[in-house]
Amino acid sequence: MVMERGLPLTKIEKLLDLIIKGCRENDRQSQQELYRNFYSYAMSICVRYTGNEDDAVEVLNDGFLKVFANIEKFDINKPFKPWLRRILVNSCIDHIKKNAKHSHLADITEANVHQSTEEAPDHNLSYQEILSKIGKLSPAYRAVFNLYVIDGYKHQEIAEQLGITVSTSKANLTRAKAVLRSMMEKEVYQYG
Template structure:
């Protein structure tokens, strides 16, 4: 975990404001894992995530003069990475490379909560397997805490579409959990 207010962090940020390449490298190294984790949530694969990450760091370095030292740097940078991921998603929609989500069959969700069944890594892997529209709505709502009207505005979709995509994401995740539990149950029976 990065200590936000340490003198070293402040010096690195001030160096980045002066466009010092060593400071930029230090900042990139220091926040790489956090930023990549965010970018992976908004991409289909690691290559896309790296592209989002690099675009995001470019925006960080370009706009670092606007950073308010009174606020946590990680929150400021995370917002830039998240917005860069959303921009990536919007571009994919415009280029027509997002899967048509209306063609998927949906299974009704149980009352069981997903969080009771999974650890973080399992959930992240399952979220990553969702279609891009579902994954983006789920990330923004369930993980980043945005409301549907905010998601609607960010993605250029109707509020109802945001709600529908979240509902369908939850259904798909619940099915993945049921499937995983079924497989684990069979493995335990065989042993």
Template structure:
């Protein structure tokens, strides 16, 4: 076993015993990773911190459900994503459902989008999207959920999920093109 795994195991055991010191160590160790995930779902850093703190509270209360045979980071990510969804539901009681007027087969109409990596450079761009667009885009493109799963999580229809993804991609393309135009004008 690696030293990091042994330390993580000891920290997790301490957390299960309610050790504040172990909880602090776990929080500090995964803070950067967790914040990066939360920033993709939030409009700003303050919102991300709120999601992150809610998620860590869930981690500490549900740690007995963690299976040590699986990577802790994957389990943590799942909790972070669900905390972001819970935050979205709580704070966006009337989501921006789109009019679905001539959106028959949105999947066929989706314009090509450059591959987006979930790196920190993309976070400010994602934060310019509306909450519903950001949520659907992040769940679909970055997390890999299917439209029927997103629809169920967000309590929207599959076609609304598809149309929100389409609109999010269009908005992102517009934002990225404006950024490129600004950089070419300044050269």
């Protein structure tokens, strides 16, 4: 990412400004530059919602298509990342809804899980592996966990977005955390 190249902030901003201006002119080179620079960030969002990289790339591309189509509306004086993130999360929600007929978002499956605790699980997983674990949650759990824990939505908003009740959202979150904790601990158990 641009941020990670160690350039001073002003230069980063200037570079991003130029790239966005290029994108506004539908310049393919600028589009590729923007895509390349924010690919990792975008993937880190999409993977945890979709559960696998193939679907994540598809959703990511849908999101970037919206970004390029609406780049004129982006306020250059505001940070780009939150704008991109909002578009990507919306794309992910669209993806979840599209697949909702195959996976019931309101279902609370009876998973045999441990009681959730406040403590962090003891693990030796990389960040990507943790995201991969999140992606392995069932669609109903995954959606609620991501929206609530990582993207900061409230249960009421999640319920509205996913078409479920607030109590279902809360229950799914509790179980998602329990399942995730269990998966991460198992990993520790297997490799520890």
